[in-house]
Amino acid sequence: xxxxxxxxxxxxxxxxxxxxxxxxxxxxxxxxxxxxxxxxxxxxxxxxxxxxxxxxxxxxxxxxxxxxxxxxxxxxxxxxxxxxxxxxxxxxxxxxxxxxxxxxxxxxxxxxxxxxxxxxxxxxxxxxxxxxxxxxxxxxxxxxxxxxxxxxxxxxxxxxxxxxxxxx
Numbered sequence: 001x002x003x004x005x006x007x008x009x010x011x012x013x014x015x016x017x018x019x020x021x022x023x024x025x026x027x028x029x030x031x032x033x034x035x036x037x038x039x040x041x042x043x044x045x046x047x048x049x050x051x052x053x054x055x056x057x058x059x060x061x062x063x064x065x066x067x068x069x070x071x072x073x074x075x076x077x078x079x080x081x082x083x084x085x086x087x088x089x090x091x092x093x094x095x096x097x098x099x100x101x102x103x104x105x106x107x108x109x110x111x112x113x114x115x116x117x118x119x120x121x122x123x124x125x126x127x128x129x130x131x132x133x134x135x136x137x138x139x140x141x142x143x144x145x146x147x148x149x150x151x152x153x154x155x156x157x158x159x160x161x162x163x164x165x166x167x168x
Contacts, residue, residue, distance in 0.1 A: 007036055011050070021096050022103070023067070026052060030060045031069055031085055040073050040082035068095045094152055101148050109145060112138035 001009075011032040018028020033049055034041060041049075047057045061083055064070040069092065073082040086092065115134045120127030 010036060022100055023063070026050070026056060027060050027063055030057070031064055034064075034070055034083060034085035035087055037084075040084035042080045042082055044080075046083070067099050097148055098152055101145070101152075105141065105145055105148065109138070109141050112141060 011029050014032030014035070015025040015029040018025055018031070021028070023031075029050055030046055030052075033046060043054065043057050043061065046052070046061070047054060050057075052060075061070065061072075064083075064085075065072060070083050070085045073084060075082060086095075112134060116131075116138055118127075118131065118134070120131070122128060
């Protein structure tokens, strides 16, 4: 397989994977392009490589910056903006986990905490079932949160060592 063909396959595969992370395909494809580019790219470079509009490219780049997956550079004497991605896969995994935690897990924990305060009579089966379900889900969500917090703070070698120990 030629390098050009391999790059296209990687960009397409990363795009499909992106939807599993909770980001759209174009966002993941732009990220993939920046991951495999040895140099920072301009908006025009990205538009040309992926055949996307300027509006789509600008919105996607802004979103990727918001997720903390890419950064913008300015070069002295140039008006163009250049974009690059951190190529460290551990940093990428941590950043995606942190963003998903912030966008998905934190709000559900907040809601479950509020729902845990529901008042009712212990003799009411509906109240008892609701309270038990919410409490159990809240406990699980908080355990997932603790695990994610550990991952976000951990060094890669320690984290994978700990995971291997769990599955032995």
